Amino acid sequence: MTDDLRDRLRRAFRWTDPGPPSDYLVSDRSGWWRDPVILDGLGPALADLFRSDRPTVVVSPEVTGFLLGPLVARALGVGFVEAYRAGARRAIAEPMIWAEVPADHRGDVQQLGVRRRLLADDDRVLVVDDWAATGAQARGLRTLLGDRYLGTAAIVDECPPPVTAELTIRSLLSGADLDP
């Protein structure tokens, strides 16, 4: 089943060329969400990467994580917590836990924050994201979550192997699976 899903993910993915002045290709992941078989399979497939670690909650960074995280949470039978990017919207008028996200694949340093009341000290947190490029979001969320961090489940992981191992990133595809 997971091999079928991997094939489908490869087929539904495209690199797009934004044209000058950009000199790199941009990932187009929209075909993943448009395919009902992929949408149905992603939650359970990502959940299976960490099911034996018994997560009690899923946390994902905005914005694509808000789409994917709840699918995985549902497959695990647990709840979902949003991790907001500082400055992306109006301030949230509640006590938050913030952590710095080191420079990511765009070179941006950001802050991610979650509502404090939604996480218990003994939660076992699975981070879910569509893509791990440098591991910056995973690293920022591990800082934020501390001992509660179990690891990160991603559709694509193109981090260097030591980063993948250090941050316990597990994925359905590697960067090489999507070579242009």
Ligand SMILES: O=P(O)(O)OC[C@H]1O[C@H](OP(=O)(O)OP(=O)(O)O)[C@H](O)[C@@H]1O
């Ligand atoms: O490993 P990193 O270097 O942290 O990169 C991974 C992040 O990059 C993407 O976010 P992006 O802001 O490009 O897309 P999104 O707004 O669709 O989530 C992706 O969704 C991850 O959150």
Ligand SMILES: Nc1ncnc2[nH]cnc12
């Ligand atoms: N959507 C994406 N997120 C992170 N890294 C990427 N590299 C190429 N596309 C990407």
